[in-house]
Amino acid sequence: MDRLVVTVLFLFMENELPQATWKERILYFFGRRRGFLIEGNSMAPTLLDGDAVLIDPRATILAGDIALAKHPYKQSVKILKRIDKINTDGSFELTGDNEVESTDSRTFGPILSKDILGKVVCRLK
Amino acid sequence: MFNKIKEKLVETLEIAEAHCDGPCGVYDPAQARIEAESVLAMTKKILDLKVPESGDAKAQAAYNNTLTRFIVIKEERAELAKHHLMVLWTDYFKPDHLAKYPDLHETFWKAAKLCSSCKQEVSLQHAQELMDAVKKVHEMFWDSKGKDVAWYTAS
Secondary structure (H helix, E strand, C coil): CHHHHHHHHHHHHHHHCCECCHHHHHHHHCCCCEEEEEECCCCCCCCCCCCEEEEECCCCCCCCCEEEEECCCCCCCEEEEEEEEECCCCCEEEECCCCCCECCHHHHCCECHHHEEEEEEEECC | CHHHHHHHHHHCCEEEECCECCCCCCCCCHHHHHHHHHHHHHHHHHHHCCCCCCCCHHHHHHHHHHHHHHHHHHHHHHHHHHHHHHHHHHHHCCHHHHHHCCCHHHHHHHHHHHHHHHHHCCCHHHHHHHHHHHHHHHHHHHHHCCCCCCCCCCC
């Protein structure tokens, strides 16, 4: 039964991020999208290690979106997590879908809006 | 052909990290306590070490060797104690815990500082204060997990 629930959930979450359309690929070509390769499994099962995604740097970020952000303590590192909550001061609480394994706002606190780099819009592979 | 181009394209992408902590989720302040106990024991041993009478080269060499070993062990164990404390502080404890333990940051900060003091000095007082700090961490940790685990020492 658990397996069935997880499978249905997995299929549902798979649909959350569609494959890149030609339109998205053209936007990437013209620099309106940025491509990223995922390292790690803190966003499993939505995104797995080795998956590639496109980011829209101009998109409005809402709770529930998957966002790319600068790591609060290692500014050269970019992290990919889900927006769990937007605080009243405009900062963002980020959580990995794989909560058991994820290092996120529960550990390093909220992320400032200036450090949010974009929203994941589709997967490349 | 198309797949090869795709693979090459993917290789050029930037990295977005979705890394995670060790998935085991197993934490225990006992690791820090064992190291702090070693620091206290080595500090006592250094202070108790008898300096040989001058002119006895063999005894002096043995003394130097023993003292060096004690210092090295104290140095290593204090660093390990600091490491285990930092893991608990940064990985186990979450912002939510601050509400229940408002002195959490102060406790860990002082404990980490005491680890450094124990390396720099041969201070029985600071070694004992480190043990007291680790005991406080032990109490906060097990209380946060809702378990009643009594404090104990191995020595």
